[in-house]
Amino acid sequence: MKSCHCANGVAPLKDLLSAYREQMSIPSFTGVLELVHAMPGRIRLRIPCLRRNVPDAELFRRRLSGLKGIEQVSVNVFLGTVLIVYDPAVLTPMVIVSAATHCFEFEHLRKSHQSVLGRGVKNVRFALDQALLRNTRGFVDVRSAMTLVLLIVLIRGLVGRGRAAFNPLSVIWWLFQAVDH
Numbered sequence: 001m002k003s004c005h006c007a008n009g010v011a012p013l014k015d016l017l018s019a020y021r022e023q024m025s026i027p028s029f030t031g032v033l034e035l036v037h038a039m040p041g042r043i044r045l046r047i048p049c050l051r052r053n054v055p056d057a058e059l060f061r062r063r064l065s066g067l068k069g070i071e072q073v074s075v076n077v078f079l080g081t082v083l084i085v086y087d088p089a090v091l092t093p094m095v096i097v098s099a100a101t102h103c104f105e106f107e108h109l110r111k112s113h114q115s116v117l118g119r120g121v122k123n124v125r126f127a128l129d130q131a132l133l134r135n136t137r138g139f140v141d142v143r144s145a146m147t148l149v150l151l152i153v154l155i156r157g158l159v160g161r162g163r164a165a166f167n168p169l170s171v172i173w174w175l176f177q178a179v180d181h
């Protein structure tokens with residue numbers, strides 16, 4: 001443990017700011033795997049899918065406990081939190097969070113977790129998609145309409161002379177994004 005440089009026993013502001021910056025750089029995924037706090041040798045995570053889920057909590061604990069440098073893993077199934085005690089000489093909080101994401105179906109949860117606004121946007125897109133399909137008798141959907149618009153913008157930008165400078169790379173990138181997904 002670091003020795004304190006202050007006479008009153010309080011850590012210097014520089015050390016506190018450094019610890020805060022380090023904690024802010026650790027990934028946290030709201031509603032899926034959230035960093036509650038981190039300090040050298042201890043990290044607490046909130047993993048809502050482990051709440052009242054004893055089998056998955058035990059599997060998570062066993063998997064994470066197998067990592068070299070992990071000294072203790074305690075899962076609170078009532079709160080869905082995990083306290084991890086580790087050797088800071090061997091592991092960093094970033095490595096622990098990365099390992100924790102691989103201890104359960106994190107990617108599936110992260111991709112399926114959506115904000116209220118995200119669900120609303122998805123519903124509006126679905127409604128627009130259905131309206132376009134109905135009004136074009138199944139000929140055009142939102143993705144194909146956006147692809148056509150991007151193609152028109154690209155062609156007009158490439159053949160347009162005497163207008164403002166046109167950079168086709170961003171339009172081409174969006175066009176590939178629209179076609180790829």
